[in-house]
Amino acid sequence: MSSINRHAKHITATVVGNKRIGQYHQILLSVGDIVQSTHPGNFVAISVGGENSAMILRRAFAISRISHRSDKGDGTMELIVAPHGSGSRWLCAQPEGASLDVIAPLGTAFGIPTAPAQALLVGGGYGSAPLFGLAEVLKSRGCRVDMILGASTASKIYAPIEGKRSVNSLKIYTEDGSAGISGKVTDPIPGLIQEGVVDVIYSCGPMAMLAAISRIANAAEVVHQCAVEESMACGIGVCMTCVLPVENSEGETKMLRSCIEGPVMDGANVQWELVGKVAK
Amino acid sequence: MSSINRHAKHITATVVGNKRIGQYHQILLSVGDIVQSTHPGNFVAISVGGENSAMILRRAFAISRISHRSDKGDGTMELIVAPHGSGSRWLCAQPEGASLDVIAPLGTAFGIPTAPAQALLVGGGYGSAPLFGLAEVLKSRGCRVDMILGASTASKIYAPIEGKRSVNSLKIYTEDGSAGISGKVTDPIPGLIQEGVVDVIYSCGPMAMLAAISRIANAAEVVHQCAVEESMACGIGVCMTCVLPVENSEGETKMLRSCIEGPVMDGANVQWELVGKVAK
Amino acid sequence: MSELDFSTTLGPAWFPTPVFTASGCASSGKELSQFFPLNAIGAVVTKSIMLKARPGRPTPRMAETPSGMLNSIGLQGPGIDAFLANDIPWLLEQNARVIVSIAGENVEEYSVLARRLRSVGGISAIEVNISCPNVENRGLVFACDPNASRAVVDGVRRTLGGDIPIIVKLSPDVTDITEIARGVVDAGADALSLINTVLGMVINVDTMRPHLAGKTGGLSGPAIRPIAVRNIYQVHQSLPKTPILGMGGVRSGRDALELILAGASGISVGTATFSNPVTIINVQKELRELLAAKGFASLRDAVGFAHRNE
Amino acid sequence: MSELDFSTTLGPAWFPTPVFTASGCASSGKELSQFFPLNAIGAVVTKSIMLKARPGRPTPRMAETPSGMLNSIGLQGPGIDAFLANDIPWLLEQNARVIVSIAGENVEEYSVLARRLRSVGGISAIEVNISCPNVENRGLVFACDPNASRAVVDGVRRTLGGDIPIIVKLSPDVTDITEIARGVVDAGADALSLINTVLGMVINVDTMRPHLAGKTGGLSGPAIRPIAVRNIYQVHQSLPKTPILGMGGVRSGRDALELILAGASGISVGTATFSNPVTIINVQKELRELLAAKGFASLRDAVGFAHRNE
């Protein structure tokens, strides 16, 4: 056995909650023991469409938060799902009590500073989902946590009230100005770095946003861990569909699988300008 | 417009009842107005598997009985469904309140004698389903109705208590002797014909049973209307998959579509020995 | 939205809308006329007709497969005489535009069929189905043989002169579809139909034999759509001026648009009619709305749009 | 049930069970080893390896289609040296039986790869993936060209001598699969793998361009199972003595049995592993039970059983 997919389990999860929040569904799954080995940044892969589905591939979703009553083995996992295409719409339509075929936890997790640090968490759209779980962990380690969330419009901001408790500050940006400050999440980052309140940036959201944050972080030489999102056929490293061009320590660019060497990657190493281009 | 599929409507039906009876499910559908043009022998074609189904073809089911409160436009239709493969299993799993995509009524109906007659109704397995609706109509026209139902074993006999009211006599045959008389439904038919109590035979069930009844009826020159069951891709006459070899009045054998020139056919004309053989 | 020019042409033939039935999936039209008026769609493509009446293959003739189905009908039909006497007049009475699909057992038969059709008024085009076994060449399917397919089209073209447009329907079961396409266009095809069914088989695990009486059958439905799109794309790239009637797994306006962007000027809806008799009407409506929403002024502008800047 | 002989052979190679991974659908094995021990299945068929390290194609590399998917990976891989240094020793350590899939850009490269593998102990067989573009012949896929496919196999056979069994993997995208099959068997193939993916395309209706960066991609999954069964049936009929490793849309024991009845001696499970990493184990278990339930004394008796009395 190798260490890849070390904690991944194939389980039947039960939907114990499904609530609409803005344009998203907050889906709570009862998943048992596996929460013990789940960390912020990990994702789940879910079969969609039921037994006779024409959709043969799993759908990937970030794990937003977990909770465990470990004595009872009844951990839960929260997902924030945007009803996008037929698979995610099916998922959002699952009632309480429905059973789901789930593989979890998958992928890499956000690295947690060994000493207390000042962390800036930047989320776009449903990309904020895993940041709330991350914020809780960072707080418990004594970090200062500032969060900036953005989206095109108010209903695409996911910022639950409970979540706000685990951050020191929360700023919201919308492109149409329908909530918070009018503008992009990337706007305030250079200023914050300048102020010296950012030791590490954590981000999750659309690829273009991650690329923009990487440029800012690289220029300022701030560590930037981002959770990427590439189309995935398998989620477990066997199909090679989910690759991103990433530079290794020898300066070579390799096509790395974002399902097992991601989704959390070092933003400085991802060769954003090569994504979707002819490989070298 | 032609007269083919004249009464067929494409509707959304609601499941208003789903009860297990032996090995079958008795499924009651609210279908509105279309019961007005539905006659014993007609069938429905139902989409299965839901929106993202890999099963692209409809499934055909005989209409067992209908009821109307025509003033309210809320007619219902009863189906007797054997959970056989993935489509019929899906149907049997639909709860009350579920919506179904249905085309009905389809196909030919049993011919009703213009004057009171002595009718023998022979059903095999779920083939008894349309015979109860037929029995009601025959009784209302003053016919004598004797019914013989058979199956391999007791749980495959479908004979609801209400149904028994519309027949003058009901005999049950099982091959394993687990209910009624041990033997085949065809066993008593020659005797009954001999006794002179059979003016017309109506049958529905496995093709081998229909063929056997046809041989008996032909020999005795008794009219025999049977409802056949061939695999159907479309149910409306456009695909030519459901054909049976049937002799016409000129003595030529033609491959007729059992969805629009059946399912009720004159047993004497069906060339049973040619079914599934090289066509002439 | 009313501004959109939704009409299309396949060579010299003009149609007010680009959505048609697929040959063999609408019989001769009567059966569908209960569900919508036949003149509401682009054209009715009739089931391939042969010279003589044919009983077709024994049953089982179909098997459902994941997101698809196999059929093995064996071109059951009444023969050209009965067809011309009964079906064509009825269709024309409905004011339907009619494309007659023909199939032959040898090169000569196609020409004979064309001759019979030449004198019939009101037919919009002939679709030449060459996915049939050539009895004169060990049953090798015409469409799989560049020479035989050219010969068929050559004969039909000579017979018809320029009177009726010729659409040649190709099989995807070949190593190089563009080779066959070029051959039949050289021989005089005005347009191409892509694709016929893909050869497949299902084994019945109960009887442990091929499920279809004809053993192999033609695979159709959504399962083959990516194969249809690829064939249409390749042929449009190789022969950008030849109009294509596209088909294969279309059941929504979105699907139709995919084939049009790949290079189809018209769409036939086949198997999807079995799941829903009004699919064609839905596809037509959805396609019109989609084209308008994407800002196209005409259907024609969308044809082959996926090839831009190539 | 314990009586059933579930073992199989592909030419001289013996396997305790007939269920394998499919090349490119299990990477080099490590990723799956978390879900089941690799020696519990018949063999691990590794992702096609080339001479040099390759980055493969840009993304998007995949599109889901009805009951199937398209992929366009472009044979990303570490190259034969790194593969022999890292992957093979690890697999052999797991006591897995290993079939190494190789792919080349020209005829010569296949022989060079074979030479590198010849000296490696413990490999059960080589699968020669000839569904790659031949850079020396306008990118024409070897498997679509009878001469090129023979030449590849001829070269590999000469290089290997009789040391390692050769399984040649064919593409279904040809007019006559039996012609290609006969050619490579004449050239020395011990067995055949059928089928590789079917060439397809998806147009993204948002961008209105081909969805995959590589434009076309390979269609796999349940959608293509009827095409796989037909190819296996045809080749088994034409070459009844040549063992076939069957693949294409298998996700249950029932599906596997279908391919075996058509003529396959072994089964590779590809795309179904993406939907469920333990599919292979399930298929293996279900197939064993099904064969026993049907009264077969050995898997071998079921191979090609659908052809009986032909």
Ligand SMILES: Cc1cc2nc3c(=O)[nH]c(=O)nc-3n(C[C@H](O)[C@H](O)[C@H](O)COP(=O)(O)OP(=O)(O)OC[C@H]3O[C@@H](n4cnc5c(N)ncnc54)[C@H](O)[C@@H]3O)c2cc1C
């Ligand atoms: C690591 C990871 C984490 C994710 N986390 C979330 C989350 O927390 N909340 C959320 O709403 N969505 C998340 N997504 C995106 C989510 O997976 C897609 O929205 C979903 O797969 C769309 O499926 P569909 O059937 O609705 O859409 P369709 O467009 O019908 O899907 C067709 C195919 O494309 C793939 N696909 C389509 N869109 C995407 C996408 N944006 N990313 C990856 N694959 C895609 C699907 O997986 C499927 O294979 C995440 C994706 C990844 C890779």
Ligand SMILES: Cc1cc2nc3c(=O)[nH]c(=O)nc-3n(C[C@H](O)[C@H](O)[C@H](O)COP(=O)(O)OP(=O)(O)OC[C@H]3O[C@@H](n4cnc5c(N)ncnc54)[C@H](O)[C@@H]3O)c2cc1C
């Ligand atoms: C006119 C008619 C009336 C029928 N009435 C009834 C009824 O009242 N009650 C009932 O339980 N069943 C009835 N059937 C049979 C019913 O249609 C099949 O059992 C059902 O289609 C099986 O679908 P499946 O998905 O469960 O099975 P699968 O085996 O998975 O189906 C695969 C394909 O084969 C076709 N098929 C499989 N078995 C049959 C069959 N026996 N007859 C026709 N097509 C078949 C299916 O329609 C489908 O296209 C009737 C069939 C016809 C043609």
Ligand SMILES: Cc1cc2nc3c(=O)[nH]c(=O)nc-3n(C[C@H](O)[C@H](O)[C@H](O)COP(=O)(O)O)c2cc1C
């Ligand atoms: C039952 C059936 C019968 C068919 N008969 C014919 C035919 O007679 N002539 C022909 O050219 N194509 C025939 N076809 C092929 C269709 O016209 C069409 O090319 C193919 O099915 C792909 O389209 P679809 O996926 O929309 O069905 C038939 C297809 C089916 C399913």
Ligand SMILES: Cc1cc2nc3c(=O)[nH]c(=O)nc-3n(C[C@H](O)[C@H](O)[C@H](O)COP(=O)(O)O)c2cc1C
């Ligand atoms: C993502 C992916 C990658 C593949 N890579 C290879 C490969 O490297 N070599 C090869 O011979 N076949 C490759 N194949 C083809 C499979 O081995 C198999 O032949 C095909 O997918 C059909 O089987 P399936 O439907 O079970 O997937 C690949 C298939 C997929 C889906």
Ligand code: FES
């Ligand atoms: S999704 Fe398959 S390798 Fe990453």
Ligand code: FES
């Ligand atoms: S089921 Fe299509 S013609 Fe009868």
